[in-house]
Amino acid sequence: MTQAASPEVHIPDPKRWLALVVIAIAQLMVILDASIVNIALPDAQKALGISAANRQWVVTAYTLAFGGLLLLGGRIADYSGRKKVFIIGLIGFALASALGGFAPNQGLLFAARALQGAFGAILAPAALSLISVTFVDSKERAKAFAVYGALSGAGAAIGLIAGGLLTQYASWRWCLFVNIPMALIAVVLAIPNVRESKLHGKTKYDVPGALLSTLGFVSLVYGITEAASPGAGWGSSKTIAFIATGVALLVIFVAYESKASHPLLPLGVILARVRGGAFLSQFFLASGLFGMFLFMTFYFQNVHGYSPVHAGLCFLPFSLGVMTSAGAASQLLPKFGPRPIGAFGMTMASSGLLYLSFIAPGSSYVTSVLPALLLMSLGLGMTFVAISSTALFNVPFHESGIASAVLNTAQQIGGSLGTAIFNTIAISATATFALSHGSSSGAPIPSPDALTHGFCVAFRWGAGSMLLAAIIFICMVNVDRHHLAQHDDVAEPDDASVSA
Secondary structure, three states, X not given: OHHHHHXXXXXXXXXXXXXXXXXXXXXXHHHHHHHHHHHHHHHHHHHHOOXXXXXXXXXXXXXXXXXXXXXXXXXXXXXXXXXHHHHHHHHHHHHHHHHHHOOOOHHHHHHHHXXXXXXXXXXHHHHHHHHHHHOOOHHHHHHHHHHHHHHHHHXXXXXXXXXXXXXXXXXXXXXHHOHHHHHHHHHHHHHHHOOOOOOOOOOOOOHHHHHXXXXXXXXXXHHHHHOOOOOOOOOOHHHHHHHHHHHHHHHHHHHHHHHOOOOOOOHHHHHOHHHHHHHHHHHHHHHHHHHHHHHHHHHHHHHOOOOHHHHHHHOHHHHHHHHHHHXXXXXXXXXXXXXXXXXXXXXXXXXXXHHHOOOOOOOOHHHHHHHHHHHHHHHHHHHHHHHHHHHOOOOOHHHXXXXXXXXXXXXXXXXXXXXXXXXXXXXXXXXXXXXXXXXXXXXXXXXXXXXXXXXXXXXXXXXXXXXHHHHHHHHHOOOOHHHHHHHHHOOOHHHHHHHX
């Protein structure tokens, strides 16, 4: 058995660099999709008559499905065949994108976005695993992961610019259609150039756990969204019922996972103090961050009247700031350790979002928006490096993949809930402002003053969420550079034997 498996593991794949091109195309597509739709959202909202309360579903339907099914997707890829699942994910993502591009109403668009998220949840972990098994030399693997990481950083910026160009010169629908040729090219190249690999042995897929967690979060987001509906509010019976159902399903999920023989989420992974602090910090950080992109897109296009291309370019300094800061933080991490770097970065990001909460309809981009975006981005670059370095701290070798997936899940779920909550807060604040200034809260298009006021209130809550992330990181992530260095030097045989 060992002899049969050794060629797959130890002989370098002669087509490994072509395989990396394929994986890079897939990764770029998934990253693009998270940002490209943001720029298209104002046009899509007008075309399909999407209400202000429901607009966040274009974002959260994707992130909820992606985050909720990511752990299950990784397990399926490992045991069913990474290449096979990778190709299935690409084809499914293309079909879901086509469905969204042709959507005649908001319901079908939301469903298509959820399908994109579901196929992305099996595609992303399969792509990451393929890099690990395709590049057996440590130096080559480091180069491959550098390419993967660079695309993750640059993809968001490319998506914002591409989304602006496609929306302005073609249609918002092309922000979804663009995935189809990318996915098909990747499929055609993957068939001859990517080598199949999978783990052997029996496994059970924790489908009940995946359903409980995903449905729980969907019910929570639906209840939060319902609170923003006309005549509803936080005290309405429908709002309370959906939120209570969501909480109950998540409690059942935790109880089920604690007793499951093959849990989707081994609770030991998240209950360790340092790792739990990293995951919680990621959750609250994403909660404040995702809504910022949504609101600033509407601020640029609906308040300032910027074109989609102009709005996309306005976000470019943010992406560049994150990449620059992350590179610098990776050099500082061995000297100072993750705790001060992460806490300082999160505080910077919180300060930047708080600064942004003082914008007005006539504010200058250079003096009122750009400094806030740069402060946030420079802080976030430091934060991402610190969180990534502690999320896998002292995790058993056979659970390192699960811990990585939990970190991504915390980001997606935190972003989903944060977007829904702060969108509801923004809508309520806009309506209150309109009423207090003699306008009708039911007006189809709120005034720029009312819209901006709503965004600013949401930004203050988002800044509070980021500050909470910093406090959690300081209190829970009690490791310094010496602990981190010892962790990096730990040998893996004992943990690997547990896996066997």
